[in-house]
Amino acid sequence: xxxxxxxxxxLGRALRNMWEQRRLHLLALSVMALSLSVVGAFAVVASNLAxxxxxxxxxxxxxxxxxxxxxxxxxxxxxxxxxALPGVARVELMTVEQARERFREALxxxxxxxDGLGGDVIPAALVVAAHADATPDQMSALARQLGALVGVxxxxxxxxxxxxxxxxxxxxxxxxxxVGILIALVTVIVVxxxxxxxxxxxxxxxxIMKLVGATDSFVQLPFVVEGLLEGLVAGLIAIAIVxxxxxxxxxxxxxxxxxxxxxxxxxxxxxxxxxxxxxxxSLLGLVGxxxxxxxxxxxx
Amino acid sequence: xxxxxxxxxxxxxxxxxxxxxxxLNVDKGEFVFLTGPSGAGKTTLxxxxxxxxxxxxxxxxxxxxxxxxxxxxxxxxxxRSIGVVFQDFKLIESLTVFENVALTLDVxxxxxxxxxxxxxxxxxxxxLLHKKHAAPMHLSGGEQQRIAIARALVAEPSILLADEPTxxxxxxxxxxxxxxLNDVNARxxxxxxxxxxxxxxxxxRKRVIALxxxxxxxxxx
Numbered sequence: 001x002x003x004x005x006x007x008x009x010x011l012g013r014a015l016r017n018m019w020e021q022r023r024l025h026l027l028a029l030s031v032m033a034l035s036l037s038v039v040g041a042f043a044v045v046a047s048n049l050a051x052x053x054x055x056x057x058x059x060x061x062x063x064x065x066x067x068x069x070x071x072x073x074x075x076x077x078x079x080x081x082x083x084a085l086p087g088v089a090r091v092e093l094m095t096v097e098q099a100r101e102r103f104r105e106a107l108x109x110x111x112x113x114x115d116g117l118g119g120d121v122i123p124a125a126l127v128v129a130a131h132a133d134a135t136p137d138q139m140s141a142l143a144r145q146l147g148a149l150v151g152v153x154x155x156x157x158x159x160x161x162x163x164x165x166x167x168x169x170x171x172x173x174x175x176x177x178x179v180g181i182l183i184a185l186v187t188v189i190v191v192x193x194x195x196x197x198x199x200x201x202x203x204x205x206x207x208i209m210k211l212v213g214a215t216d217s218f219v220q221l222p223f224v225v226e227g228l229l230e231g232l233v234a235g236l237i238a239i240a241i242v243x244x245x246x247x248x249x250x251x252x253x254x255x256x257x258x259x260x261x262x263x264x265x266x267x268x269x270x271x272x273x274x275x276x277x278x279x280x281x282s283l284l285g286l287v288g289x290x291x292x293x294x295x296x297x298x299x300x
Numbered sequence: 301x302x303x304x305x306x307x308x309x310x311x312x313x314x315x316x317x318x319x320x321x322x323x324l325n326v327d328k329g330e331f332v333f334l335t336g337p338s339g340a341g342k343t344t345l346x347x348x349x350x351x352x353x354x355x356x357x358x359x360x361x362x363x364x365x366x367x368x369x370x371x372x373x374x375x376x377x378x379x380r381s382i383g384v385v386f387q388d389f390k391l392i393e394s395l396t397v398f399e400n401v402a403l404t405l406d407v408x409x410x411x412x413x414x415x416x417x418x419x420x421x422x423x424x425x426x427x428l429l430h431k432k433h434a435a436p437m438h439l440s441g442g443e444q445q446r447i448a449i450a451r452a453l454v455a456e457p458s459i460l461l462a463d464e465p466t467x468x469x470x471x472x473x474x475x476x477x478x479x480x481l482n483d484v485n486a487r488x489x490x491x492x493x494x495x496x497x498x499x500x501x502x503x504x505r506k507r508v509i510a511l512x513x514x515x516x517x518x519x520x521x
Contacts, residue, residue: 006409020394205392211350212451213380214407216372 036238191288231285307358383452442473
């Protein structure tokens with residue numbers, strides 16, 4: 001059979017089948033779209049957390065808080081000692097006044113809150129920038145050395161948060177994988193059963209086609225195309241659902257945090273993830289279509 | 301044209317042979333009645349010829365092809381060279397008369413224009429051109445059988461098999477259908493008709509192959 005006419009015939013029969021069994025297909029489409037949306041939602045959450053991890057991982061700064069009893073000369077001495085430590089690129093001394101002023105700026109219109117607080121609430125600090133190529137181990141070593149300096153009360157840097165976040169992201173990724181596998185199975189079962197029902201409804205028609213000389217592929221392809229189309233449309237609907245939900249969530253965050261969380265929490269469904277949803281949906285639909293009709297053809 | 305050598309067929313779970321040691325020869329252009337009581341093996345024999353069933357043993361030659369050795373992939377090609385008519389017509393309810401007949405050409409990928417021309421020609425031949433847009437289920441049994449014959453003939457097969465083609469029809473319609481099959485044979489097509497209707501056999505005086513309990517008892521060669 002000539003290619004173009006064969007494809008047109010296959011597509012035509014697939015669309016006719018879908019229209020005639022539209023209720024069944026609509027149900028299967030809804031289940032698939034919702035299932036793929038769950039996978040998409042996981043992907044968005046994982047993407048956002050991965051961005052946070054990258055942002056924190058890029059941070060090579062350790063803050064060493066200076067005790068309240070250390071005077072200005074002592075603070076200068078601590079700054080010099082910190083600067084002399086191996087792996088340190090730059091040290092900035094933030095006095096109590098500077099720290100207070102920076103905090104006030106961060107609070108914006110609520111900065112007046114600080115007026116009622118005592119002078120020693122916000123301590124002076126050394127903001128120590130390590131070399132850009134410092135490894136997590138080197139950062140830990142440097143934090144320990146800064147903590148050992150006389151006059152330094154506490155050391156803070158992102159390593160712990162990073163570790164916790166990495167664990168959280170890994171857990172979410174594993175959950176996404178497990179849910180993804182489960183959903184893939186559900187999708188194949190839903191599609192193959194939907195198409196199996198349409199195959200059963202067309203059992204006589206298929207038998208007649210075979211009696212007049214139809215090949216297996218002539219009979220099978222429309223059903224495979226049905227699965228493929230169903231998966232494709234479900235993938236597109238899933239993208240729309242995830243995108244809309246994410247937009248609503250981002251809008252809510254924006255309203256509450258007034259942009260303070262930018263630029264970390266601004267990731268939408270990426271083109272790669274969107275393509276995977278459509279491609280994955282189509283592939284699962286195609287597999288479902290092949291499974292359903294393949295077994296049936298053997299008995300004809 | 302059609303040769304069977306020691307063909308036997310048993311169905312799974314059945315004790316008796318559906319066909320046993322069948323030997324027969326049908327020449328090109330012949331018209332043959334296949335007769336016998338119900339359960340004699342007429343339908344099984346026809347099914348073996350269009351590969352709806354496989355023989356348990358023996359060889360079946362159609363032209364130069366050994367049907368017993370055909371692979372699954374080769375079966376459609378065989379079926380395209382044989383037209384088959386059934387007692388229950390086997391028409392697709394959701395398609396029109398035209399579409400039912402065109403199906404035979406659609407599965408071969410014929411051009412639309414060719415399909416239209418040939419379907420209209422064959423519908424004219426069976427007297428149903430004026431009903432080409434009708435739904436088959438709205439037509440009489442005789443008309444439905446004529447659609448089935450048109451579907452079997454539209455690709456101009458070299459062999460036409462008919463399994464009790466008049467089984468569901470009244471005598472007048474039966475005669476109409478048999479005349480049609482006779483006409484097809486007159487144009488050169490080899491025709492095998494399975495029937496247990498003795499009036500038809502007497503009326504047309506063609507070669508008769510009689511089966512009983514799966515064995516050929518008369519007219520095998």
